[in-house]
Each structure stands twice: as structure tokens, then as C-alpha cells.
Amino acid sequence: MDFSEQSHQTEIRDSLNKILSEHCSQELLKEYDANFKHDESLLSLLSANGFLGLGLNEKYGGSGEDLYDLGILFERLGYHAAPLSLSGCLVDVAQTIQKFGNEESCKEILSSIIAGEIYTSAILEPFNQDPENPMTTAKIENDQLIISGTKYLSEISSMAKSILISANSSEGVLLVLVESDKVKLTELSSTANSPLFKVELDSVRISRRSIIHEQGRGLEALRYLIQINMVMRSYIALGITEKMTSLVAGYTSEREQFGRVIGTFQAVSHRAADCFIELECLRLVNQQASINLNTSLDCENDALISKIWAGNACHKISYSAQHLHGGMGVDKDYVLWRYCLLAKECELINGSASQNIDRLGINITTNQ
Amino acid sequence: MLIQLSQKQLKLQNELQEYFESLITPTLKAELSQPEYFEGGGPEFKKAMKTMGSDGWIGLSWKKEFGGKELSPIEQYIFVETVMRTGFPFPFLTTESVGPMIAEHGSEWAKEEIATKILKGELIFGIGYSEPNSGTDLASLQTKVIKQTDGYLINGQKMWTSLANFSDYIWLATRTDFEAKNHKGISMFIVPTDDPGFSMSAINTLGDVRTNATFYDNILVPESHLVGELNQGWSLITSQLNLERLALVNHGPVEQLYKDVLKTAQSTKIDNNQYLSDLSWVKHNFAHVHSGIEALKLICWKQTWIMESDQLNMAEASVAKVYGSEFFIEAYRLLMEVMGELSILKNDSDLTILNARLERMYRTASILTFGGGTNEVQRDIIAMAGLLMPRTR
Numbered sequence: 001m002d003f004s005e006q007s008h009q010t011e012i013r014d015s016l017n018k019i020l021s022e023h024c025s026q027e028l029l030k031e032y033d034a035n036f037k038h039d040e041s042l043l044s045l046l047s048a049n050g051f052l053g054l055g056l057n058e059k060y061g062g063s064g065e066d067l068y069d070l071g072i073l074f075e076r077l078g079y080h081a082a083p084l085s086l087s088g089c090l091v092d093v094a095q096t097i098q099k100f101g102n103e104e105s106c107k108e109i110l111s112s113i114i115a116g117e118i119y120t121s122a123i124l125e126p127f128n129q130d131p132e133n134p135m136t137t138a139k140i141e142n143d144q145l146i147i148s149g150t151k152y153l154s155e156i157s158s159m160a161k162s163i164l165i166s167a168n169s170s171e172g173v174l175l176v177l178v179e180s181d182k183v184k185l186t187e188l189s190s191t192a193n194s195p196l197f198k199v200e201l202d203s204v205r206i207s208r209r210s211i212i213h214e215q216g217r218g219l220e221a222l223r224y225l226i227q228i229n230m231v232m233r234s235y236i237a238l239g240i241t242e243k244m245t246s247l248v249a250g251y252t253s254e255r256e257q258f259g260r261v262i263g264t265f266q267a268v269s270h271r272a273a274d275c276f277i278e279l280e281c282l283r284l285v286n287q288q289a290s291i292n293l294n295t296s297l298d299c300e301n302d303a304l305i306s307k308i309w310a311g312n313a314c315h316k317i318s319y320s321a322q323h324l325h326g327g328m329g330v331d332k333d334y335v336l337w338r339y340c341l342l343a344k345e346c347e348l349i350n351g352s353a354s355q356n357i358d359r360l361g362i363n364i365t366t367n368q
Numbered sequence: 369m370l371i372q373l374s375q376k377q378l379k380l381q382n383e384l385q386e387y388f389e390s391l392i393t394p395t396l397k398a399e400l401s402q403p404e405y406f407e408g409g410g411p412e413f414k415k416a417m418k419t420m421g422s423d424g425w426i427g428l429s430w431k432k433e434f435g436g437k438e439l440s441p442i443e444q445y446i447f448v449e450t451v452m453r454t455g456f457p458f459p460f461l462t463t464e465s466v467g468p469m470i471a472e473h474g475s476e477w478a479k480e481e482i483a484t485k486i487l488k489g490e491l492i493f494g495i496g497y498s499e500p501n502s503g504t505d506l507a508s509l510q511t512k513v514i515k516q517t518d519g520y521l522i523n524g525q526k527m528w529t530s531l532a533n534f535s536d537y538i539w540l541a542t543r544t545d546f547e548a549k550n551h552k553g554i555s556m557f558i559v560p561t562d563d564p565g566f567s568m569s570a571i572n573t574l575g576d577v578r579t580n581a582t583f584y585d586n587i588l589v590p591e592s593h594l595v596g597e598l599n600q601g602w603s604l605i606t607s608q609l610n611l612e613r614l615a616l617v618n619h620g621p622v623e624q625l626y627k628d629v630l631k632t633a634q635s636t637k638i639d640n641n642q643y644l645s646d647l648s649w650v651k652h653n654f655a656h657v658h659s660g661i662e663a664l665k666l667i668c669w670k671q672t673w674i675m676e677s678d679q680l681n682m683a684e685a686s687v688a689k690v691y692g693s694e695f696f697i698e699a700y701r702l703l704m705e706v707m708g709e710l711s712i713l714k715n716d717s718d719l720t721i722l723n724a725r726l727e728r729m730y731r732t733a734s735i736l737t738f739g740g741g742t743n744e745v746q747r748d749i750i751a752m753a754g755l756l757m758p759r760t761r
Contacts, residue, residue: 002370263760266744270744270747270751276687284666291372358655361654365650365654
């Protein structure tokens, strides 16, 4: 048993904090409130400093396959509300290819991702409650695939070279890398102004070689992708909620009413303490899930538990923070509001708490 | 970072499970099912404690000089977790919180006579903190001690002295300086319950757990019974409470109950085609409990791991206490919902499920949100020590 971070992990956190606090000031973030939320120069900087290789094998130029390292990156991106949406690229594409791709595609794709090239994924489908069973279809014709379907909430797709698509076929589930120019992209405007797209595939014809995994391992790869996405999204949630909690502590320790700082009222400090408890629980279940995913390709219950805690923490801490800040919490000149919007996005994408409770309940009662 | 039990620790867990299966005989079980022995204290209970002690289990992480094995606090936690899963009323406050304080701060007599006997399973302590007018505001306690030439003379009254009816000693918080500010005039004593000046009256509680009001009438104890320095008792109390808070929320019992209710639901047919566990709301209840237990387990493991290298951190011990105690109440409710009306049947019907453990456990859960330091005070501590907010008033 060892809950301590290794020294290189603390260094990752410290240097990320340094870079991100410089590049995610209020003034700079404001620029992205109404514009396409993607900071190209920050991405280059992260690439130049090796942060895009976190969680990737050294032989492709990464810094090692520890998913806790990658978790720190997402936690910090959340903490600083960074104008970068990287889970499609660094998690869905990079991690799934690392685990299920062949040596050739690992070499090519992982090293270009580390160098700052953008890939993304399009997994979720409107009205489909079960992402493991895509409604998008891939018809197999000799060595060709013909893919049709509609995906959404795909990140920064307009910048991506290729998009990893999940589809059902006569051979079961497939994960396929499709060049972006073969699909129709529509930008969606959504609550946190994140760069999210609808991806439409209308009989897109591509080579079978675009399947990223060995024959018959598509479902396993997709399940892994969904799980690791849940866990890394829960790390974003951890960063977001940690920031909101520290804003609460800071604000209520200074704001005075009735001749005293409001943090001295138990009604206030106890609500803040509840945020702290929620945060500690989220941190621990995330740590457990990321560490277990290091050694196993299927940790569905751990991932679900992370995302359940993340969904609940995002919701509870966001509203507590807004409430305890009074009007400041909703004032766009103060920092909190952006985190509240991000929290809602993080809470709902890739499985809400209630949806995941349902899933976990099924697993518990049928698998034991 | 490594968040799992080692192979060796898993082996220990198995070994302990087997050990308790043979230790907890039908005779002992029968004794423990009698209300007056719910918390232990009967002859079979005492026998089992001594066996555990002489087999070397009680002090796994204790120093060798006291008879311990110097394993880590994780092994100690595994032991307590496993014994608590069996339902045996293990006196963990004696072994996990008071014992370590005496081993560290006690006089030579206390170390030799008391600490080693705790490890042998021969001694049990009651904790004398609360008084009729000092509960949450513990530092206002008034139990009075006057220094004599041959020791200390104790007079006062304590409330909620659980286990006093079969304890050998009381870990007693007293006031030794009436001039000093609240926290500064407190001292800790080891008080024998066979002193003629000691008496008690029973307090029966909703959980059918007996506790006591205890009275201290001109009890004279020698210098060796003082633990720590005179007037420096407050820090012993807070350290003891940090250890107590962790022990109170051990995840073993609730996880065992969850597993047993799950098994029952999976084997209970509700019609020709369906089991209880097939209902979606039942699955949801299990999922809520399961995800809550995982967080509790990790909190406890982390706290235990911290104890290997350091003192318990105040904020984190309070997080464990608040989260654990409030989660128990929620978990028992969700599990009782699963079994429905059957959950309220007592242990004397052919319809009784799980030996009526649900019916008993929910009744004992409420004491944990205020016992061991009320959760309001714990939240004050979290806000101050964890979030660096100003002290509330």
C-alpha cells in the first residue's frame, strides 16, 4: 500500500501548474468565451515540454505508460479551465491504439500525437444509451468498409487529421480511423462553449486497414476506450471541483457580513467541509481506477465508480460554490462561472451518475 | 502509488478468516446473542480475547517490547476489519486507540502492566470523557483531581462510559488545574474499576447497547496512573480521538453486510421468473452502497497508510469520521429497503433474515454521527485544517 506520488509525478503537477497558470489567466480565457475554444500555442507548449506523451510508452517518445501520470494532466487542465479539449486525442485515440493497435500504427500515430498532431474520436451517438453497441454501421465489402451513421460530442474534430469511429458490422464492433475530410462536421454550440462536433458518415468508403485492432477484439477495445475515457474525465472533474472548493475557501474567508467573515458561520463552513469530503472521495476512487487500468484492460466497475463520484461531485460542489459565493458566483467578471459550466459538461458526457449507477447495479447483481 | 493489499496481506486476511471461523464457536455465538452480552464481557468472550492475545493477533503492529509483532498499521487494520466482519464485539477502542496512547505516553508501570496486558487480551478499558454538562464541549469537563502526597484524589461523574460494566480500567479525562484555560488544565488517568469509590448506573439505549453513567468518589490513584504530563492531557485526548475515529468507521462490517444482503437478494425468488436482485431499483440500491463502500475503504486504507509514516492528519481523520458515519446510516437504509419489511423482524421468527443483523445495525448506527466527537465539530475541523478557513464561532 502506498498512496504517495512519485517525485516525477509531483514534478509533472508543478510544471503543469506553472505553464497553465500563465496561459489560463482570466484575460486569456475571456478570449475563448465566445470564440473557438482551442489554444494552439498552449498545445504546442505542452507538446514541446513532453506533456502530450504522458501515459505513452518511451519507445514512441512518451514518458511511460502510467495512467496516473496522464490523470495528473487532465486534473490540471480541469483545474485551470484550460481552453483545450484533449480527451479524444490523448485518451481515446492514443491509449486505445497503444493497447490494441499494431506496432506500425503505434509508431506513426503515437509519435505524431506527442508532436502535437490532433486526432480525435467520435463514439457517442444521440439517443443511444449504450455506447458499446453503436448504431453506426460498417458494411464489409471485400477489403473495404462502408460506414454510415451519426456521432456527436466529438472534440475539436475540425482540427483533427483522423477520427476514431465505433461501428457495428457483421464481424461485431469495429474501431476505425476515418480521415476527417470524408465525414460531414457540424460544430455544436454547447453549455461550456467546448469545441464539440456532430459527425455524419454517409456511406463513407475506407480500407479495412483503417481498423485499429486485431480481428475480433473490437468490443474489448471499445470497452477499454469508454472506461479510460470515464476515468480521465473524472480527473478533469477532480481538477474542476478542487478549484471550485478552493475558491469557496478563499472567498468565504474574506467576505464580511454582520461584522465578521462569513466563513466563521457554521452553515457556511460546513457546506465547504462537505465539498472537501466529496473531493477527497473523488480523488481516491480516481486513483484506484487509474492504477487498476494500468494492469488490466477491463476495470468497468472501477471506471463506473469514478464517474459516479465525478458526476455527483461536479453537481454538488458546483451548486455549493455558486451558493456560497452569492452573486459573485454568477458574475462573469469573477472566475467561478466557467468552472460551473465545465462541471455540468463533465458530469453528463460519457455517462451520468444515474446511468452509471444503473450499469454498476447490473454488473454487481449479475457478475458475482 | 500502489492501492491494493500485497499478496502477503491477502494471505493474512485469509488466515484470519479461517482463524475466526474456528475461534467463534457456537457456544460463543450463543453467548453473544444474549442482550446482556451484545458488547461482550461474558466468560466465552473473555476466553476468546485471551486466545486472540496469546495467539499474537491483537498487537500485530505493536512494538516487540509490548509483545507485538511490529508489522505495519495495514496489517493491524486487516486484523480489526476481519474480526469486525464476524460480528464479534471486538473492543477496538481499547486495543486501537487507548492502548497505543498508553504504550507511548504511559509510566513504566502502565507500559509493563497495562499495555502488555491489553495485547494479551486480558484488559478492557472504558473511556471516561463526557460528563452531564460536558459533551461536545469536552474541554469544559469538571471531574476534579487534587494532588496528594501519595498520589491523586479523583472526584466526579462521567456519562456514556460504554463497556464500564465489564471494563478493568477507565481511561479518564480529568481537570487538574482549575485556574488554567479549558484545554490547558486537563490530565489523563488510568482508573481501576475495582476501587471502592467507583460505581455506575446503566443507561439502556435504542440500539439495545448498554452504556453507563460512572461515578468517581474519592478514588486515590498513585503517580504511575497519570498518563503523559500533568495538565497536558488534551493532546492525548485529541490523538486518541483521531485513532478512535478511524477505528469507528472501519469498512469491514458494512461491506460484509452488503455482501450478505446481495447474496440473499440473489437467492430470493419474488415470482416464478424473477429474483429480488432482478428489480432495477434493487440494483440501484446495491450500486449506491457499493460505490460508497469503495470510497470508505480507500479513505480507511489511506489513513492507515499515513499512520505508517506519520501522525494522523486532523482533517483527514475527520473526513473519515463524517463520511463513514453518515454513509453507514444511508447504506443501512438502502439495504433495508432491498429486504423491505423483512428487515424489521427480530431474531426469533422463521422469517428472520440474516439473523436480524439489519434490524440491529441500523439501530446502533445513529450514535456514530455524534459519538467520538460530533460531526459538526468534525466539519469545523475540516474547514479549519483542510480548507484553512477561519475558526467558526
